[in-house]
Amino acid sequence: LQPQYGYLDPSAVRLKGLARFDGLVSRDQKQILITPTWRNYIALCPNAKNESRPYSKLFKDTDYYKIYNSLITDHKLLDTAKKTGYQLVYLVHPNIGEQAVDFEKKEGVEIVSALGVNYEKILCESSLMLTDYSGVQFDFAYMRKPVVYLHHEDIPQHYEEGTFHYKTMGFGEICHTNDELISVLNKYMENDCEMPEKYRAHADDFFYYSDHHNCERIYQEMIKYQKIRDEREKSV
Numbered sequence: 532l533q534p535q536y537g538y539l540d541p542s543a544v545r546l547k548g549l550a551r552f553d554g555l556v557s558r559d560q561k562q563i564l565i566t567p568t569w570r571n572y573i574a575l576c577p578n579a580k581n582e583s584r585p586y587s588k589l590f591k592d593t594d595y596y597k598i599y600n601s602l603i604t605d606h607k608l609l610d611t612a613k614k615t616g617y618q619l620v621y622l623v624h625p626n627i628g629e630q631a632v633d634f635e636k637k638e639g640v641e642i643v644s645a646l647g648v649n650y651e652k653i654l655c656e657s658s659l660m661l662t663d664y665s666g667v668q669f670d671f672a673y674m675r676k677p678v679v680y681l682h683h684e685d686i687p688q689h690y691e692e693g694t695f696h697y698k699t700m701g702f703g704e705i706c707h708t709n710d711e712l713i714s715v716l717n718k719y720m721e722n723d724c725e726m727p728e729k730y731r732a733h734a735d736d737f738f739y740y741s742d743h744h745n746c747e748r749i750y751q752e753m754i755k756y757q758k759i760r761d762e763r764e765k766s767v
Contacts, residue, residue, distance in 0.1 A: 545752050548745030554651050557674045562618045564657035568664050569624040586629040594685045603640050611717040658724040664690040672734045677726040678702040702730045
């Protein structure tokens with residue numbers, strides 16, 4: 532309903548669900564998806580419009596790299612994953628996709644550049660999502676699968692709360708250090724990554740629809756709205 536989106540007629544905006552949610556059916560493959568967002572200061576500018584950002588030699592000097600590389604190489608986390616049968620998948624944000632080669636490769640961890648990734652597939656196959664502020668948390672929570680947030684004390688925040696408040700509306704625990712995070716993740720893996728009732732209730736409250744009929748509702752609403760517009764034009 533904000534002016535920048537160009538809907539001059541507010542009645543054109545309807546609550547019918549997001550079409551892409553219809554494909555979100557859990558096909559759990561016992562994997563922990565790590566998908567943080569990025570920060571401007573850790574990446575170079577693209578050489579041209581619509582091009583990916585080039586590789587930066589300075590990336591490995593950033594706290595961002597050190598924190599996430601330390602996470603995916605932590606022996607406590609990897610030992611628990613191995614013991615419980617989970618695979619870790621670190622999805623490097625597309626804006627720093629060229630930096631995927633910098634992360635250390637360990638057994639039980641797959642490092643994937645998000646450039647060209649099938650998001651629906653990787654979301655459906657994951658058991659738990661770790662992120663900071665990524666928008667795909669909503670796709671994941673739609674399946675009522677747990678989300679854990681790393682709002683690390685040493686990485687500048689780049690999200691200003693507006694209508695979504697993490698402490699009261701989030702779909703999982705908020706961690707501020709790697710040690711705190713690893714403890715939470717290990718507990719989840721040891722309990723089959725079940726979404727706690729508290730956060731399931733948050734998801735139930737957030738989503739008006741929780742089915743797979745969003746496309747149908749959107750289509751039917753478009754037909755109805757077009758008929759109304761046609762009738763208006765005839766009467767002018």
